[in-house]
Amino acid sequence: MTATPPRIVATLIMRNEARCIRRCLDSVRPYVDAIVVLDTGSTDDSVAIAQACGAQVHHLDWPDDFAAARNHVLALADADWNLVIDADEWIASGGEALRSWCDGPPRLGALCIRSSFDLPQPSTAPAPATRSWIARLLPRGVRYAGRIHEQPQSDLLVERIDLLIDHDGYEDAQAAAKRDRNTPMLLAELSNDPENPYLLYQLGKEAESARDYPQAAIWYEQAAARTPNGAPWTHALLIRRLHCLSQSGGAEEAMVIAQDEIAIWPDSPDFFFVLGNLAMDRALADPAHALTEWLPLAATAWERCLAIGERPDLEGSVEGRGSHLARHNLDVLRQQLALLGGG
The missing domain is CATH 3.90.550.10 (Spore Coat Polysaccharide Biosynthesis Protein SpsA; Chain A)
Structure with missing residues (x-):
């Protein structure tokens, strides 16, 4: 049968x-x-x-x-x-x-x-x-x-x-209405469970979606302090936190965090992609060491992305950071370096 x-x-x-x-x-x-x-x-x-x-x-x-x-x-x-x-x-x-x-x-x-x-x-x-x-x-x-x-x-x-x-619900045309709905609901949930790291992480994502990077970095910091080892969102939280710190003038703090985490994520193209972005931010803030330290670090980080390749299995990974996005950044950086060398 x-x-x-x-x-x-x-x-x-x-x-x-x-x-x-x-x-x-x-x-x-x-x-x-x-x-x-x-x-x-x-x-x-x-x-x-x-x-x-x-x-x-x-x-x-x-x-x-x-x-x-x-x-x-x-x-x-x-x-x-x-x-x-x-x-x-x-x-x-x-x-x-x-x-x-x-x-x-x-x-x-x-x-x-x-x-x-x-x-x-x-x-x-x-x-x-x-x-x-x-x-x-x-x-x-x-x-x-x-x-x-x-x-x-x-x-x-x-x-x-x-x-x-x-x-496609995170694209700007669709996202604004969801933020108006989601953030109050998340805050109401958080009032009942103020130590919940997943709610804090989601509040960070809502703020980041609104491009309120300073507030997103605050939510992510609070989430990171409470997230248990092995939580499914650990990788995504770190990458988003570093990005939002970079976007809100905290590149130096983000670089310290990245140095602490680099041994944990040796095979994450997302980690090294954001590390390259952080190095570029440091080059702008510290031009005296740009050519000797920060720009070479950015190039090395994006080359590492290409060596690792795409990792869709990593939670929160961004498509292209192990391929065309890293290659694009490397090409732009090398063009800039060539112009500086030619000058």
């Missing part, structure tokens, strides 16, 4: 996502048995578009709690496996691996979420994208906790699946 294959359902919550909901649903439909959408008060064409894409659409007044909304739609799905996705995300590659992965035992599937974002000023460098590994493929019965930046609550093992999700 042939076993019944597990039922896989894509679940999502949405509100006023007419811009992107079709893209999301079209990308997941080939790989799942059903799509269940929970609408929390759309006033645009989101519901009609989702229904036209074949989704079951249910309605709930926004409970001001992401975990509550996630859990509501999971209960409606009644699936063996739930692919949890957001409306501003879509499957970029790897969807064909989903069904065979779900034939395995219960565990949490961590997907690679690649988030594009805008550079803060005009630049000749390609636009970057961060990569995060997040548990989004959940077996029956797993539920969420946390009013914002909710997390699945389970003792099951977390296993990565080769499924790439693209996300």
